[in-house]
Amino acid sequence: MKDLLNLITPEEALYLLKSNFNVSLKAAEIELSQAFGKILAKPVEAQENLPPFSRSTVDGYAVFAEDTFGATETFPVLLKLRGEIGMGEVPEFTLGPGEAVRIFTGGALPEGTDSVVMVEHTEQFDEETIAVMRPVAPGENVIAAGEDFKEGEVVLEKGTRIRAQELGVLAALGYGRVTVYKPLKVGIISTGDELVPVETKLKPGQIRDTNAYLLVGRILDLGMQPVYFGIVPDKFEELMKAIKAALSETDIVLLSGGTSMGVKDMVVDAINSLGTPGVLFHGLAIKPGKPTIGGGINGKPILGLPGHPASALMVFERIGVPFLSYLSGLKSSYEPRVKATLTINLPSKTGQEDLYRVMLTQKEQNYLAMPLLGKSGLINTLTRADGYVIVPLDLEGLHAGEEVEVILF
Ligand SMILES: Nc1nc2c(c(=O)[nH]1)N[C@H]1C(S)=C(S)[C@@H](COP(=O)(O)OP(=O)(O)OC[C@H]3O[C@@H](n4cnc5c(N)ncnc54)[C@H](O)[C@@H]3O)O[C@H]1N2
Ligand code: MOO
Numbered sequence: 533m534k535d536l537l538n539l540i541t542p543e544e545a546l547y548l549l550k551s552n553f554n555v556s557l558k559a560a561e562i563e564l565s566q567a568f569g570k571i572l573a574k575p576v577e578a579q580e581n582l583p584p585f586s587r588s589t590v591d592g593y594a595v596f597a598e599d600t601f602g603a604t605e606t607f608p609v610l611l612k613l614r615g616e617i618g619m620g621e622v623p624e625f626t627l628g629p630g631e632a633v634r635i636f637t638g639g640a641l642p643e644g645t646d647s648v649v650m651v652e653h654t655e656q657f658d659e660e661t662i663a664v665m666r667p668v669a670p671g672e673n674v675i676a677a678g679e680d681f682k683e684g685e686v687v688l689e690k691g692t693r694i695r696a697q698e699l700g701v702l703a704a705l706g707y708g709r710v711t712v713y714k715p716l717k718v719g720i721i722s723t724g725d726e727l728v729p730v731e732t733k734l735k736p737g738q739i740r741d742t743n744a745y746l747l748v749g750r751i752l753d754l755g756m757q758p759v760y761f762g763i764v765p766d767k768f769e770e771l772m773k774a775i776k777a778a779l780s781e782t783d784i785v786l787l788s789g790g791t792s793m794g795v796k797d798m799v800v801d802a803i804n805s806l807g808t809p810g811v812l813f814h815g816l817a818i819k820p821g822k823p824t825i826g827g828g829i830n831g832k833p834i835l836g837l838p839g840h841p842a843s844a845l846m847v848f849e850r851i852g853v854p855f856l857s858y859l860s861g862l863k864s865s866y867e868p869r870v871k872a873t874l875t876i877n878l879p880s881k882t883g884q885e886d887l888y889r890v891m892l893t894q895k896e897q898n899y900l901a902m903p904l905l906g907k908s909g910l911i912n913t914l915t916r917a918d919g920y921v922i923v924p925l926d927l928e929g930l931h932a933g934e935e936v937e938v939i940l941f
Pocket of ligand 1: 722723724726727739740741742743744788789790791792793794797820821822823837838839840841843908909
């Protein structure tokens with residue numbers, strides 16, 4: 533069997549993919565309640581100050597701070613009480629010197645006041661007077677109008693992924709509808725005569741399609757739309773038909789299996805015979821994942837992932853996630869990372885990037901990264917993993933006790 537020649541680095545592979553393919557993203561205006569996980573197609577500005585009026589952050593009395601200066605428990609300052617501001621009301625009067633008004637948490641401060649004394653630092657002196665026992669500074673216990681966001685300010689940039697936080701701010705600013713990119717449609721094809729659907733009672737030699745579900749999960753995680761085109765046997769014509777169908781309905785196609793140099797591994801030939809540019813690379817200086825194929829047809833990219841489940845997922849993490857994030861319109865790639873201390877030595881060949889799945893445990897203030905060693909045909913290293921560590925190309929390995937960056941998945 534021939535070995536793969538001309539291995540390229542994962543970064544070179546990403547560069548080739550990014551420079552050859554670009555999806556023209558469609559934008560659509562949707563309801564805010566449907567926007568979770570989507571990507572903003574336009575920047576969002578504050579249409580008004582947030583908060584729109586100065587608000588109290590406590591229950592107490594709105595005052596003019598200077599009036600309270602010098603107040604102590606023994607020598608409280610007496611202020612004239614001008615009634616109370618109900619929640620949701622706008623006070624119609626202006627407070628004069630030496631006056632206070634009852635206010636609740638979140639209530640709007642009236643003109644003439646600049647701070648709020650907490651109720652527990654006051655006493656009711658008589659019906660019309662309160663005694664203030666502690667001074668407040670101007671602005672104390674108040675959120676000023678526009679303190680959160682100023683009218684006209686860009687609150688969220690184009691390309692921002694909408695998380696819970698973004699939903700909250702969009703709601704606060706009155707955006708019931710937002711313009712987002714239509715999620716990328718990612719086609720998934722599994723290849724192999726031995727593969728059968730999940731519900732199948734296995735006959736000898738059969739294996740249930742695992743990779744498609746690994747990929748569906750991660751694509752959903754990225755806020756994209758997976759489209760499963762099923763299992764294709766190792767037959768050239770059927771493979772061509774499936775790739776064509778997937779390309780016509782989706783923005784990018786992920787294949788798994790059929791990437792190595794076996795007699796039946798015909799993915800390369802299928803991609804090359806369907807159009808240009810065809811296969812751009814076959815073989816990465818990466819472990820697992822060496823037989824990975826990258827290319828595309830008529831502007832649509834195709835990524836051929838190795839069949840072993842751990843290889844398929846690790847290549848998807850290393851190449852697929854940044855490439856799909858790039859295509860999706862995200863302003864920056866979405867790969868959460870944590871620092872952790874490596875528990876054992878990790879060997880690596882120079883000139884090859886090694887991707888080690890790791891389990892994280894907490895030790896005092898730090899995380900420990902425990903590598904999960906195992907063949908890439910096993911699935912248990914994936915289910916136990918919290919993320920992975922990259923041993924860079926130019927290193928012969930990493931040492932126990934070293935601080936590493938764990939990319940979470
Ligand atoms: N003589 C050599 N053999 C192999 C080499 C090599 O260099 N020389 N490379 C090995 C490496 S590394 C990998 S990775 C695999 C890649 O294999 P393929 O991409 O060609 O995939 P298959 O041969 O179709 O399958 C490999 C393995 O994975 C199982 N598989 C495939 N698809 C799925 C799926 N959707 N769900 C679950 N399991 C799947 C398949 O049954 C095989 O066991 O090649 C090595 N061989
Ligand atoms: O590259 Mo294979 O993907 O090492 O198991």
